[in-house]
Amino acid sequence: MLNEHTIYSIQSMNNVTDLSREDSITFEEYVSQCRTFVVNNMSIDGLSNASDDPKTRHKRLISLIESFVTKHEMNVEGYLTQVGTINKQKLLDDVVDTVTGLGILKDAFENPDIDEIQINDYKTIFVVDKGVTKHLCDSKGQPLSFFNNDEVHTLFNKLVDDGTGSIPQFTDGYPIVNTKTARDQYRVSAVHYAANARDSDLGNKPITSMVIRKFRKVKLTMQNLIDTDTLTPKMARFLELLGRADITMFCVGKTGSGKTTLLNIIGSTIPKNKRILLVQNPTEITFFERDTYHRNIRNAVHWEVRDSGSKDKDAIYTATMENLMSNTLRFTPEMTIIGEARTKGEFEQIKRSIQMGQPVMGTFHAFDTEEAIGRMATEVGGDIMEAKNLFANSVDIIVSQFRFLDGTRRVLEISEVLGLNPDGSVNVNKLFEFEQTGKITKNPKNALDHAVGVFRQINGISEVLQKKFYRSSISKEEIQEFIDVDPTPSKEV
Numbered sequence: 001m002l003n004e005h006t007i008y009s010i011q012s013m014n015n016v017t018d019l020s021r022e023d024s025i026t027f028e029e030y031v032s033q034c035r036t037f038v039v040n041n042m043s044i045d046g047l048s049n050a051s052d053d054p055k056t057r058h059k060r061l062i063s064l065i066e067s068f069v070t071k072h073e074m075n076v077e078g079y080l081t082q083v084g085t086i087n088k089q090k091l092l093d094d095v096v097d098t099v100t101g102l103g104i105l106k107d108a109f110e111n112p113d114i115d116e117i118q119i120n121d122y123k124t125i126f127v128v129d130k131g132v133t134k135h136l137c138d139s140k141g142q143p144l145s146f147f148n149n150d151e152v153h154t155l156f157n158k159l160v161d162d163g164t165g166s167i168p169q170f171t172d173g174y175p176i177v178n179t180k181t182a183r184d185q186y187r188v189s190a191v192h193y194a195a196n197a198r199d200s201d202l203g204n205k206p207i208t209s210m211v212i213r214k215f216r217k218v219k220l221t222m223q224n225l226i227d228t229d230t231l232t233p234k235m236a237r238f239l240e241l242l243g244r245a246d247i248t249m250f251c252v253g254k255t256g257s258g259k260t261t262l263l264n265i266i267g268s269t270i271p272k273n274k275r276i277l278l279v280q281n282p283t284e285i286t287f288f289e290r291d292t293y294h295r296n297i298r299n300a301v302h303w304e305v306r307d308s309g310s311k312d313k314d315a316i317y318t319a320t321m322e323n324l325m326s327n328t329l330r331f332t333p334e335m336t337i338i339g340e341a342r343t344k345g346e347f348e349q350i351k352r353s354i355q356m357g358q359p360v361m362g363t364f365h366a367f368d369t370e371e372a373i374g375r376m377a378t379e380v381g382g383d384i385m386e387a388k389n390l391f392a393n394s395v396d397i398i399v400s401q402f403r404f405l406d407g408t409r410r411v412l413e414i415s416e417v418l419g420l421n422p423d424g425s426v427n428v429n430k431l432f433e434f435e436q437t438g439k440i441t442k443n444p445k446n447a448l449d450h451a452v453g454v455f456r457q458i459n460g461i462s463e464v465l466q467k468k469f470y471r472s473s474i475s476k477e478e479i480q481e482f483i484d485v486d487p488t489p490s491k492e493v
Contacts, residue, residue: 024075121207122146131407187213229493243269245472252366253401259363280339281305325349338362347379354394369398369415406448454489
């Protein structure tokens, strides 16, 4: 005898309508049957015609889903009204969102406070909400999850499909994919289940992991950072001067600490006629300001890493981060901005640029100034002390940032780099510092433990840095407040 779901599947495949069913079905089962209906009617409606534009295909898909919901009135769990009828509009909206859209991630994508979505397995989803990592939940606080691992792969295809069918290979032969969403250009990193360990608690089923890193559609300003106590107004005024000068500087910190956001803000202060060359993987910083003729009034070139699919990653015409960085000097940059340096080859290209006298700005992972210079030297290899000496005498400013457990972000220090001390340590002139008091309070926004501290100016800028400001037509009056030291701490934050 055929079971209930087999009968229902046959009905879906053959457009059979049954309005008399009194049994109930879960939403996941209903969506599964809807997908069967859509797949079996694609060729009939011409939905699979690749020559159609994405909007046309999307309209046809919606039409098929509407047809399914109309013909298959079922008691879907969670959609019964108090009088025992089906809330058809809500059911239709949710099925459309699940089949054509982002499904359970829709609200997370639309929430501007969520910066990152972390899919550890199809049952476990975390989000970074206002800097705090927590489980993805519905409006009632119930954790959300996918029905199975196939749902994760379906989501990946939806995210990266730009309508041309050029979806990156994501198979056991190509288990690692770093790409962007077609719609919002968010960063997507996914690892195929072939490279994920299975868990017996999930029935030894496949597990695919994925991280979606969102970018703010509205750029933050220095005032936003002041308002959130990420730094003080005086620190902000100093950092804004860096974009006007020929300064080599790096923002360092762990993932999510705000490095790229701050670099974007500093970069926006670079004079509009100054030639900027950006190299990123993927693009997070942009300087586009179009006039009425659609010309960019900024002299900026934006390059983005592209994986050509070639197995020869060292080929000089492959658009790797390293190769693009190597090509920057041919484009006569006055400032090179590196989205994030990660590998030995990328740090070698930074070394090459600064040896040629080119100012560079960028980000990478390190905790403070000493560690930042040490990592740069270690990455390039060879004679470590020689490399350390080069970077210590070429990098002007290191900005260190940190995200605390309650989600608050702080600029921990802004320091000058003044070469090496006789003992080989980095000569650091610490200008500003976030000093923790040891006091712990509750963050009123999320009731999490909050580490209290104060901002303080430690030292004045060196004569070396003063001269660099003067060469960039920045007057002594503008930098006087940074030459003078006011050790008065800020209010506790």
